[in-house]
Amino acid sequence: MKTRTAGRHFRDSLKSISRNGWMTFASVSAVTVTLLLVGVFVMIMMNLNKVADDLEKDVEIKVIVELTADEAAITALQDEIKNTSGVAEVQYSPKEDELNKLVLDFGEDLRLFEQQNPLHNVFYAKAANPQDTEKVAKRLDRLDNTFEVKYGEGKIEKLFSFLNTSRNVGLVLILALLFTAMFLISNTIRITIVARRRDIEIMKLVGATNWFIRIPFILEGMWLGILGAIIPITLVTTLYYNIHKVLAPKLAQGNLFELLDFSPFIYQVNALILLMGVLIGVWGSFMSVRKFLRV
Amino acid sequence: MIEMKNVYKKYPNGIVAANGIDIEIKQGEFVYVVGPSGAGKSTFIKMMYREERPTSGDIFINGTNLSSLKNNKVPYLRRQIGVVFQDFKLLPRLNVYENVAFALEVIEETPTVIRKKVMEVLELVGLKHKARMFPTELSGGEQQRVSIARSIVNTPKLVIADEPTGNLDPDTSWEIMNIFEEINARGTTIIMATHNREIVNTIRHRVIAVEGGLITRDEDKGEYGYEN
Numbered sequence: 040m041k042t043r044t045a046g047r048h049f050r051d052s053l054k055s056i057s058r059n060g061w062m063t064f065a066s067v068s069a070v071t072v073t074l075l076l077v078g079v080f081v082m083i084m085m086n087l088n089k090v091a092d093d094l095e096k097d098v099e100i101k102v103i104v105e106l107t108a109d110e111a112a113i114t115a116l117q118d119e120i121k122n123t124s125g126v127a128e129v130q131y132s133p134k135e136d137e138l139n140k141l142v143l144d145f146g147e148d149l150r151l152f153e154q155q156n157p158l159h160n161v162f163y164a165k166a167a168n169p170q171d172t173e174k175v176a177k178r179l180d181r182l183d184n185t186f187e188v189k190y191g192e193g194k195i196e197k198l199f200s201f202l203n204t205s206r207n208v209g210l211v212l213i214l215a216l217l218f219t220a221m222f223l224i225s226n227t228i229r230i231t232i233v234a235r236r237r238d239i240e241i242m243k244l245v246g247a248t249n250w251f252i253r254i255p256f257i258l259e260g261m262w263l264g265i266l267g268a269i270i271p272i273t274l275v276t277t278l279y280y281n282i283h284k285v286l287a288p289k290l291a292q293g294n295l296f297e298l299l300d301f302s303p304f305i306y307q308v309n310a311l312i313l314l315m316g317v318l319i320g321v322w323g324s325f326m327s328v329r330k331f332l333r334v
Numbered sequence: 335m336i337e338m339k340n341v342y343k344k345y346p347n348g349i350v351a352a353n354g355i356d357i358e359i360k361q362g363e364f365v366y367v368v369g370p371s372g373a374g375k376s377t378f379i380k381m382m383y384r385e386e387r388p389t390s391g392d393i394f395i396n397g398t399n400l401s402s403l404k405n406n407k408v409p410y411l412r413r414q415i416g417v418v419f420q421d422f423k424l425l426p427r428l429n430v431y432e433n434v435a436f437a438l439e440v441i442e443e444t445p446t447v448i449r450k451k452v453m454e455v456l457e458l459v460g461l462k463h464k465a466r467m468f469p470t471e472l473s474g475g476e477q478q479r480v481s482i483a484r485s486i487v488n489t490p491k492l493v494i495a496d497e498p499t500g501n502l503d504p505d506t507s508w509e510i511m512n513i514f515e516e517i518n519a520r521g522t523t524i525i526m527a528t529h530n531r532e533i534v535n536t537i538r539h540r541v542i543a544v545e546g547g548l549i550t551r552d553e554d555k556g557e558y559g560y561e562n
């Protein structure tokens with residue numbers, strides 16, 4: 040396409056935006072609401088993922104060794120654990136160490152048991168991929184001389200299933216909203232097309248290509264998408280800036296997990312919002328132009 | 335230049351508007367298409383620039399077979415054909431100059447070429463002095479002259495006009511006919527559907543009569559042949 044044609048399309052599309060004031064307003068509002076929710080949702084999900092990642096890294100599998108296992112059996116078990124697929128690392132903690140931990144937690148009274156230590160020797164293993172923790176634990180349970188295998192005590196599974204559920208619910212919600220926004224954009228564009236039906240008819244008669252006819256409408260849809268992205272981008276950025284400012288120092292004290300850094304995260308979210316806006320706009324107008332021109 | 339072979343057109347509602355048309359029109363000819371309303375004149379014409387597609391049969395324009403012409407090539411076919419309508423089809427928010435220039439902008443001509451060509455055709459149709467006026471400020475005849483200017487600004491080899499004088503008074507119709515004569519004198523093929531008995535009988539050209547989707551008469555320098 041030639042530059043002057045591009046300029047012409049550009050002007051045409053902007054003119055049309057201002058001419059259809061109310062429809063423009065309606066579809067931009069729909070895009071705004073949609074993108075705002077998309078932005079907030081992405082912000083929350085990405086941070087929850089980060090939290091899950093942080094927590095996951097701490098998930099240990101506790102392999103409690105059979106009381107009857109002798110020194111040789113314990114060494115053999117250590118090798119076996121190490122060689123089990125999916126295991127990243129393994130650490131031995133003899134029953135004396137276990138007792139010391141209890142003493143630390145519950146007080147010197149427990150030293151009583153030092154003569155007749157009732158505890159088991161323990162291995163602490165970590166899965167290479169935290170998501171596989173459950174599978175790896177089951178494998179370890181099958182080894183000889185293991186008394187019991189414990190991990191995460193269900194917290195991790197709960198977190199994962201919570202994350203999955205909220206992700207799915209969020210996605211359905213967002214898809215519905217995207218659809219609504221797209222529908223409104225296509226209607227706005229359709230009104231523009233109806234208003235310009237004569238232009239189109241004449242354009243076709245004098246030999247305009249379909250792309251020549253389509254481009255102004257697609258540009259118009261793109262503007263609607265970009266206009267709809269302005270408020271969400273501003274709000275999401277401000278929101279995250281403030282949340283991060285308040286929460287980040289507190290979480291740093293807790294030392295358990297952290298929020299994603301403001302940069303580059305917020306720029307990625309904003310780019311996503313803008314891209315979604317443009318895509319909804321372009322797609323919405325493409326659909327109505329296609330239906331209308333039957334080309 | 336135009337050839338139709340056994341062309342048959344049935345609209346979705348079942349009406350047969352072309353029922354086996356065979357015709358050949360040579361470059362530079364001036365052809366009147368006459369016949370009663372609903373005879374199939376417009377359909378006959380529309381199939382030439384692919385506004386309608388025949389149900390069966392072949393149409394050749396300048397050697398191009400329209401049956402096998404891909405949809406995305408239709409614009410290039412239309413750039414070789416100028417079309418004029420009874421209702422002018424001008425854009426009301428563009429002035430005379432812009433209306434004519436529109437046809438060239440759409441095919442991405444350069445501004446210099448556009449200016450030159452538009453002024454030339456406005457001169458030909460005698461509207462150079464009204465270039466800045468809007469369609470609503472013009473008489474019917476003047477509007478039709480603008481629409482003719484637009485149809486020929488891209489120097490097509492073929493101009494198709496569907497009842498171009500249908501909405502005009504007799505005097506104005508004659509002015510319009512003079513312009514078509516002039517265009518034809520330059521070698522452009524003209525195909526004109528018309529109900530204007532006087533014009534057909536005075537400025538004699540080939541006459542093709544269509545009735546019930548069939549060509550019932552085809553004579554050089556023929557007569558209109560119907561009572562108005």
Ligand SMILES: Nc1ncnc2c1ncn2[C@@H]1O[C@H](COP(=O)(O)OP(=O)(O)O)[C@@H](O)[C@H]1O
Nearest residue numbers: 345347349351370371372373374375376377378
């Ligand atoms: N788009 C269409 N759909 C259905 N029927 C049509 C259409 N266009 C024309 N017809 C029918 O086809 C016949 C021929 O129409 P037309 O070619 O317009 O005739 P004319 O121009 O000679 O008056 C008429 O009966 C008309 O009603």
Ligand SMILES: [Mg+2]
Nearest residue numbers: 375376377496
């Ligand atoms: Mg007709």
